[in-house]
Amino acid sequence: MxxxxxxxxxxxxxxVLGISLPMVDNPQHWYELPLIPALGERAxxxxxxxxxxxxxxxxxxxxxxxxxxxxxxxNPDDDIKSASAAGLGFIFCVLATVTxxxxxxxxxxxxxxWDPRQTSIFVLLLIYGAYFALRSAIDVEEKRATxxxxxxxxxxxxxxxxxxxxxxxxxxxxxxPILSVSKEQxxxxxxMRVLFFASLAGFTGLYxxxxxxxVRASRLEFHRSMKAGG
Amino acid sequence: xxxxxxxxxxxxxxxxxxxxxxxKSELRTRYAISAxxxxxxxxxxxILFSLGSESAPADALSGMLWVVVFFASMSxxxxxxxTEEERGTAMTLQLMATPSAVLFGKLLFNLVLTLGLNVMxxxxxxxxxxxxxxxxxxxxxxxxxLGSIGLAAAATIIAAIIARANxxxxxxxxxxxxxxxxxxxxxxxxxxxxxxxxxxxxxYGEFQILVSYIVVVVAVSYLLFDYIWKD
Amino acid sequence: MHNLELHVTxxxxxxxxxxxxxxxxxxxxxxxxxLITGRNGSGKSTLVKIISNILxxxxxxxxxxxxxxxxxVLPQSLIGMVSPYLQLYEEFSARENLQLxxxxxxxxxxxxxxxxxxxxxxxxxxxxxxxxxxSSGMKQRAKLAMxxxxxxxxxxxxxxxxNLDEDGIRSVREIMAQHKTNGxxxxxxxxxxxxxxFDIQVDLNAPH
Numbered sequence: 001m002x003x004x005x006x007x008x009x010x011x012x013x014x015x016v017l018g019i020s021l022p023m024v025d026n027p028q029h030w031y032e033l034p035l036i037p038a039l040g041e042r043a044x045x046x047x048x049x050x051x052x053x054x055x056x057x058x059x060x061x062x063x064x065x066x067x068x069x070x071x072x073x074x075n076p077d078d079d080i081k082s083a084s085a086a087g088l089g090f091i092f093c094v095l096a097t098v099t100x101x102x103x104x105x106x107x108x109x110x111x112x113x114w115d116p117r118q119t120s121i122f123v124l125l126l127i128y129g130a131y132f133a134l135r136s137a138i139d140v141e142e143k144r145a146t147x148x149x150x151x152x153x154x155x156x157x158x159x160x161x162x163x164x165x166x167x168x169x170x171x172x173x174x175x176x177p178i179l180s181v182s183k184e185q186x187x188x189x190x191x192m193r194v195l196f197f198a199s200l201a202g203f204t205g206l207y208x209x210x211x212x213x214x215v216r217a218s219r220l221e222f223h224r225s226m227k228a229g230g
Numbered sequence: 231x232x233x234x235x236x237x238x239x240x241x242x243x244x245x246x247x248x249x250x251x252x253x254k255s256e257l258r259t260r261y262a263i264s265a266x267x268x269x270x271x272x273x274x275x276x277i278l279f280s281l282g283s284e285s286a287p288a289d290a291l292s293g294m295l296w297v298v299v300f301f302a303s304m305s306x307x308x309x310x311x312x313t314e315e316e317r318g319t320a321m322t323l324q325l326m327a328t329p330s331a332v333l334f335g336k337l338l339f340n341l342v343l344t345l346g347l348n349v350m351x352x353x354x355x356x357x358x359x360x361x362x363x364x365x366x367x368x369x370x371x372x373x374x375x376l377g378s379i380g381l382a383a384a385a386t387i388i389a390a391i392i393a394r395a396n397x398x399x400x401x402x403x404x405x406x407x408x409x410x411x412x413x414x415x416x417x418x419x420x421x422x423x424x425x426x427x428x429x430x431x432x433x434y435g436e437f438q439i440l441v442s443y444i445v446v447v448v449a450v451s452y453l454l455f456d457y458i459w460k461d
Numbered sequence: 462m463h464n465l466e467l468h469v470t471x472x473x474x475x476x477x478x479x480x481x482x483x484x485x486x487x488x489x490x491x492x493x494x495x496l497i498t499g500r501n502g503s504g505k506s507t508l509v510k511i512i513s514n515i516l517x518x519x520x521x522x523x524x525x526x527x528x529x530x531x532x533x534v535l536p537q538s539l540i541g542m543v544s545p546y547l548q549l550y551e552e553f554s555a556r557e558n559l560q561l562x563x564x565x566x567x568x569x570x571x572x573x574x575x576x577x578x579x580x581x582x583x584x585x586x587x588x589x590x591x592x593x594x595x596s597s598g599m600k601q602r603a604k605l606a607m608x609x610x611x612x613x614x615x616x617x618x619x620x621x622x623x624n625l626d627e628d629g630i631r632s633v634r635e636i637m638a639q640h641k642t643n644g645x646x647x648x649x650x651x652x653x654x655x656x657x658x659f660d661i662q663v664d665l666n667a668p669h
Contacts, residue, residue, distance in 0.1 A: 071457055074519070126408045133404050137395035141477050143461070147391050150454045154387065154409060157450050161412035161443060168435055169415055226478050236535055240567030247564035251550070258552055318548035322607075324515050325547065326537055326565045461516050 007205050014199045018047040021195070034189045042106040047196060049099035051203035052092045053117075056124055059089025059207065063131075064156050067149030076222065079145035083135070084214040086152075088207060090128040097121050116166040123162065127155045236328060244327055248335025252310055253342070262343070266306045270351050273298045278358055285361035292421040295355050295362070296414055299381070302347055304403045307385040310336045311393035320393075324460070333390070333455045337448075340389075341382040348378045365427035369420060373433070376440040377417040383444055384409050387451040390458045413443055464528050465539075465614050466490045467512070467645055472521035474507055481507050482665055485521070489661055491614065494641060496656060497649040499665030505649045506544065508665065509619045512647065513542050525615075538566050541608035543601075544619035544649075551593040555584055555603050558592060559610045566611050578606050582632060597624040605636065616640050617647040622655050 023035045023043070066082035069075070100118055101111040112118065134151055138144035236244075256262055277294060286294075314320040323332060352374055356362055364370045388406045392398050420436040466488060473483040481504040489495045499505045510516035512523055514536040525532040525539060532539065549558050556579070560570040579585045582602040587595070592603060601624040608616060621633050634657070640646050648656055 123408055123411060126411075130405045130408055133401060134391070134395060137392075137397045137401050139396065139477075143394055146457050147394060150457055151391060151405065153454060154447075154450055157446055158384075158409050158412060158443075161439065161446075164439060165412055165415050168439075169419055222478075236567070243567040244565050247561065250564075251561055254557075255550070255552055317551065318546065319550055321510075321515055322547050322549070323565075325513060325540065325542055326562060328535065328537060331565075 003205075003209060007202070007209055010198070010202045011206060014047070014195070014202045017195055018044055018199060031191075033192050033195075042103075045099055045103050045106075047199040049096060049103055050196070051200045052099060053096035053121060054200065055203055055207050056089050056093035056096050056121070056128075058204070059085045059092060059211075060124065060127070060152070060156070062211075063089060064149075064152045067145075067152050070145050071149050074142070076141070076145070077219065079141075079149075080218045080222065081211075081215050082145075082149065082152075084211050084218060086128065086131055086148075087214065088211055090125075090132065092207070093121065093125050093128055097125055116162075119166065120162055123159070127152075127159075130155075241328070241331055244331035245335045245338070248323075248327060248332060249338040252336060252339040255313075256309075256339075256343075262306045262309045266302055266343075266347055267350070269302050269305050270298060270347065270354065273301065274351075274354050274358060281359070288361065288425045289422055291359060291362040292425060293418050294359075295352070295421060296377075296418050298355065299348055299351055299377075300410065300414060301403075302351065303344060303381055303385050304406065306343060306347065307340050307382070308389035308392060308398065308402050310339055310386075311389045312398055315393045329456050329459045330452060332459060333386070333451060336390075337383065337386045337451075340386045341379060344378045344382040344385075345375075348374055348381075362425065364424050366424045366430065368430045369428065369433045370424035372437060373417050373420040373424065373440075376437060376444065377413065377420075380413045380417075380440055380444045380447065381410065383447045383451065384413065387447065387455070387458075390451075390455065394458065409447075413440070416440055416443070464491050465532065465645060466526045467495075467615070468522070468524040468526055469512065470522045470524075472508070472511060472523070473519050474504065474511065474516075475519045476507075483520075485663060487661055487663060489645060489647075491643060491645055492641060493660040494637075494646040494648065494656070494658065496653075496659035496662045497647065497665070498651060498653075498662065500651065503665035505665055506546070506619060508663070509542075509544065509617060509647070509649045513540050513617050538568075538611060539613055540615045540617060541611065541613035542617040542619070543604045543608045543621055544617075545623060547604065547607075549592045549600065549603055549607060552591060554589045554591055555579060555595075555606065556588045558603065559606055562607050562610050568611055575610065578610055582606055583628070598626055598629055601625055602629060602632070605633065609636070613644070615645040615647070617649075619649040621648065621650070622652065 021031055021033050023033045023041060063082045063085040066078045066085065070078035070082060097118075100121055104113050104115075104118060105111050131148060131152060135144055135148050138147060277298070314323055327335075356364065385406060388402065388409060392401045392405060395401055416436050416439045420433050420440075423433050423436070467490075468488050470486050471483075472485040474481045485508065487495070497505050497508055507516065511518050514523070525534075525536065527533070550561065553561065556575060559575045559578070563570045563575075576585065576588075579588045582605060584599060584602055584606065587599065592600060595603060605621075608618075616637075618633075618637070621637075622630050625633065637646060637648070638657070648659070650656070
């Protein structure tokens with residue numbers, strides 16, 4: 001109960017501050033955020049875009065870990081946790097891709113650029129899509145859980161290759177768009193950083209809360225159908 | 231799940247027996263081979279017609295070659311597992327052979343199929359698509375070789391997965407694409423280098439990636455295959 | 462292989478949240494016959510698949526034990542099985558199927574052994590024809606050949622008499638009798654006239 005309230009208040013605060021704190025050239029007070037030349041007001045999207053991208057990766061890793069647990073113990077509860085994580089991860093991945101495209105439009109003029117980050121989040125989206133397509137194509141629960149876990153492991157193992165490949169492709173295909181500095185967190189003013197990490201923490205808490213809720217609901221449904229069927 | 235051991239020589243014999251069975255079966259029925267050949271010919275013809283008398287930039291042509299290869303693989307490489315399920319012989323195979331022998335036997339089969347298919351595709355493509363000229367043959371040949379192995383490896387494990395699912399046909403490209411993407415990006419880049427006349431050393435990075443991809447995919451396939459194959 | 466024992470301990474199988482059976486335990490030795498009975502849908506075939514290593518149980522173990530400890534030979538070589546859902550490779554001939562059965566287990570294809578087995582099952586005349594062209598009775602006999610060619614110590618027969626005429630049934634009885642002298646026989650059926658005798662019965666109709 002308390003978590004829900006704390007989380008609600010926290011997120012409202014983060015959102016309100018993120019949207020309304022004034023952005024000025026020379027911040028004098030703690031409530032003034034520095035103005036980034038090329039972006040202006042649109043920089044605010046960073047408070048919301050980066051956490052969603054972070055969560056879509058966290059959720060995927062979480063889903064894979066519970067998948068591995070399922071493969072070892074065959075406990076249906078682990079599969080419930082794995083699928084719930086993937087479901088939320090998918091939603092956040094969609095949000096990250098969309099907000100990322102908006103950011104790209106602001107920074108470089110086009111919605112899609114095939115730069116490393118955009119491509120990576122897109123591939124993650126494809127993997128989520130494939131994961132759910134696989135799940136929906138199997139009727140037998142034990143098989144569905146097993147194959148979904150196997151696929152997520154294969155995908156996770158192959159993903160790191162992108163980190164090595166993208167730089168090579170990029171320098172050869174076309175001149176990379178001037179990556180705006182604000183995409184890196186290196187040069188963020190202290191108060192911006194505070195707000196940013198507060199947003200990150202808030203979103204992570206939100207994810208955990210939603211995941212927990214989804215798992216509990218799925219468990220209830222599972223036990224109900226066990227009583228009915230067995 | 232207990233890992234069953236058997237002497238290496240028995241395992242090799244078993245793997246080769248499965249490979250030969252698939253090969254014999256395919257040569258006898260010729261389902262996959264004829265469909266694949268027609269697929270490649272048709273796709274290259276379509277590309278030819280859409281290009282007309284124009285020529286496309288070398289980048290695009292390198293990419294398109296691998297598009298043809300990818301979709302041809304999607305047409306043919308799942309057969310080895312799917313037919314076992316469809317004809318009801320999957321259980322017979324489970325009874326008679328150890329899982330790893332099945333994996334590597336079918337991997338070997340898919341490898342032969344992929345190499346044959348790719349060589350044919352490359353020959354047709356180079357012959358008919360103007361503007362696609364290979365300048366550094368060493369890079370090109372190594373790329374086709376490593377690319378085929380990597381393709382066969384990834385396609386085989388995904389085929390094993392979808393053979394247990396319902397909507398096998400449409401599911402296969404959907405699951406394969408994210409897994410094959412690193413491979414595809416790398417081979418397209420290497421192919422482009424070969425058309426630009428780059429030195430062999432310039433492609434070493436690509437070759438390293440390809441070899442590590444193959445090792446990783448084969449290792450993961452071996453570790454996870456029991457879970458896929460055994461009910 | 463002499464004195465082989467099959468230990469089954471507290472076997473349980475659930476499928477899509479439904480319990481098929483639970484608490485199945487028994488031990489049989491070489492020279493003994495196990496009979497598995499149960500109406501359709503009671504899990505006969507599921508139990509057979511678990512014993513033959515095709516299916517993994519939800520709980521419990523299946524162990525093959527020799528006098529010197531756990532059996533070192535793989536289940537694939539220990540077991541020969543006939544059942545309605547185990548199909549042959551129809552694009553191959555009977556002879557090729559048997560060659561495959563041996564080669565896959567790492568054994569040398571013994572042409573004379575193949576010849577005599579097919580002769581015994583009255584299939585020698587058609588041994589080089591594709592199994593696709595066989596009648597259902599012939600297919601059943603070919604399945605029997607597949608189960609026996611590698612001389613397994615354990616023979617598992619699920620509905621062995623299906624599709625067979627009088628001659629075929631007689632052949633199967635002979636085979637069962639001969640196997641019982643030295644090996645483990647497992648028969649799953651609802652027709653008790655299939656068997657002359659049995660040592661242990663597992664009845665899946667009984668409430669679990």
